[in-house]
Ligand SMILES: Cc1ncc(C[n+]2csc(CCOP(=O)(O)OP(=O)(O)O)c2C)c(N)n1
């Protein structure tokens with residue numbers, strides 16, 4: 001049986017480990033039980049700031065702390081970080097203050113809460129902000145590692161985590177995980193599937209089904225969307241000649257957008273983007289949502305075939 | 313006019329619907345649904361001018377559940393009013409169902425605003441109230457807010473604007489259940505003197521026991537007839553009211569009862585042999 005865990009738990013574990021650093025402070029907006037900052041709060045109430053249900057206030061409290069030498073980690077649902085987007089833009093990114101924002105319950109995968117809670121634009125909007133590191137890790141182990149690494153960064157960040165469990169991929173492979181470096185999970189020469197977040201395990205399933213049909217796919221976990229791992233993409237273009245991106249996010253502006261931007265500026269390969277087709281979600285279980293949004297493994301496999309067919 | 317006893321029986325039925333919905337879905341928000349339901353029942357039955365057979369009737373009063381997570385309470389009263397069927401309640405949080413996790417005007421008849429993000433409903437209500445005034449209509453706008461929700465700064469932007477624009481047709485019902493998501497409000501963000509805050513913002517204020525039907529009916533009367541500026545009814549409630557183990561318990565803000573707890577809840581709500 002594949003071990004399953006939710007990436008938000010990796011965030012919670014990382015905060016506890018980071019607590020050794022007395023400069024690390026945690027900010028909450030009445031969702032600590034959900035984003036998993038509650039463990040830090042219990043262990044270190046004196047370094048946890050309750051901001052009530054006030055996301056805009058939280059982001060700028062973070063900015064003030066960062067400018068005073070602290071390392072703030074602020075979390076709420078991905079969707080509600082968006083309420084504070086302008087605070088993030090003008091108060092955090094512009095002065096380049098290292099406030100680390102974690103948006104949990106990202107994507108349609110979050111499920112039955114429905115469209116108001118399903119952030120499908122977070123990766124796109126934060127990617128447009130100079131200085132901001134943007135990540136969407138795929139499993140609990142990498143989430144923990146990436147969160148720990150953030151504490152040493154001099155720039156702000158946005159990281160999306162997921163509410164529901166996904167397969168654990170990196171147990172014992174902690175040292176392979178590094179901000180800004182995509183991870184090749186499977187090597188194949190016909191097509192490369194570049195995925196992030198909950199879609200990485202879907203991409204692996206798609207690669208398996210393609211293999212059964214004699215198609216060899218590479219699978220890459222692109223947990224960092226910004227800065228994007230350009231050299232890795234260039235290499236995939238050379239070895240595979242066709243690309244697919246897969247994300248639980250609007251097809252506009254997220255991972256697919258980032259890869260497309262890189263391709264048009266640097267090299268060429270046919271690219272098929274799997275993502276939410278510019279629509280809002282609805283209430284449904286995680287697996288149902290990936291089907292309804294047409295982003296689950298079979299849709300990735302179909303996109304891979306289209307990309308291969310487009311090779312010159 | 314529906315008698316207080318009839319309203320109490322209706323509220324009991326709605327509580328049964330609420331517990332059924334969250335139990336069936338094994339998800340959702342029972343606490344804030346159970347605290348608001350006596351208020352919703354009285355509002356719909358005694359005050360709100362709406363037509364279940366014509367939910368989009370232009371001159372209807374508007375009701376906005378700004379704390380949109382407490383949707384089971386709203387779906388329950390919508391079903392009892394005939395906007396939707398009892399069968400529809402089984403679609404709560406089910407793929408394709410009209411009873412979405414958070415109330416949604418695109419999915420469910422009788423829902424005037426797509427909520428789910430706190431701190432948005434009062435501003436929307438302001439727009440609806442200004443529209444009513446522009447059309448010289450008598451219609452009223454009612455917005456239900458949560459007490460944790462008051463921590464969103466946008467609520468106070470709207471409160472200030474409502475008084476500035478002298479919107480007598482705008483009314484707030486505050487579900488003052490003292491609990492939010494993670495914990496008691498007092499632990500998350502102290503609220504100090506809530507009535508004084510609204511008074512200072514220029515609102516007419518009345519406080520009631522939000523589970524005393526006679527006081528609630530009075531309160532609704534206060535809202536619909538006080539039209540010299542915006543008015544707020546502060547209803548002191550108990551989160552999870554009506555089910556012993558949910559009452560005043562932050563754990564049941566957003567958690568469903570298991571089968572054993574469900575049976576106990578049904579018993580307490582007077583559903584014999586459930
Ligand atoms: C902008 C925003 N931030 C956070 C949330 C997550 N959330 C859902 S319900 C809730 C607590 C609400 O408490 P309250 O307003 O008191 O509602 P009630 O007690 O009536 O359920 C929170 C924080 C949200 N829905 N919207």
Ligand SMILES: [Mg+2]
Pocket residue numbers: 344458459460487488489490491492
């Ligand atoms: Mg409350």
